[in-house]
Amino acid sequence: MAREIKRPEIRKNEIIDAAQKFFFQxxxxxxxxQDIIDxxxxAKGTFYHYFFSKIDLxxxxxxxTTSEICSSLKPILNMDMNAIEKFNKFFQALTVVSMQNIDVFLVTFKVMFRDENTIIRVKMYRRMVDKNTPLFSSIIEQGIKEGVFNNPYPNDAAELLMQIGANLDETIGRLILHENETLKHLAKIMVQKIKLYLDAMERILGAPKDSLRVYILDDYEEMAKMFYKKLRDKEDV
Known part of the structure; x- marks a missing residue:
């Protein structure tokens, strides 16, 4: 039987889709x-036409994955807003994405925090930092010009905030997946960590106190309930 010939971008994405399924499972x-090829x-040659190795895949x-996330956030840079409004909008958009795709995020959390997937998690965080740093830096530069941020190193500040944010995500992810975690404690710790991150943001940027509202805390309390309920399959949380 003749093999089906597909456009290169379609075939390449099919291989990536299959790899994602196997990596997660x-x-x-x-x-x-060979798992992916089968x-x-x-043919094995088809795989190596698109990828040098498994690590390249x-x-x-x-x-x-990170490009898709960043593409959805880039339009915020061109909105008619001041720097603080853009900064808040940027992070709040990420919260909305999380709430709208909670089932996908749950699967991702479960997979990313397996010991055997440490390499995927580290690479994902590093790539997110690399891709989002220029976007953050642009907003910080605008804030410096407007006089609302006081930090002479916008790119370094953006990278540092992204790294702290990645650490926050990992902490919250592990809390969500902890089997013995209670809902009350989970919500309390999530809000506490987010408040600490907000304080660190304002200090690093030299922003006015309480000017950043990048996280809507009520939304995160609701998200904690949703994660808790879905993970434990309970009707009443």
Missing amino acids: KGYEQTSI ALGI LDQLIDR
């Missing part, structure tokens, strides 16, 4: 290139 280390019914999967 089996873990990166436990997935072989699942798609393609992982890099391109992470790049595609």
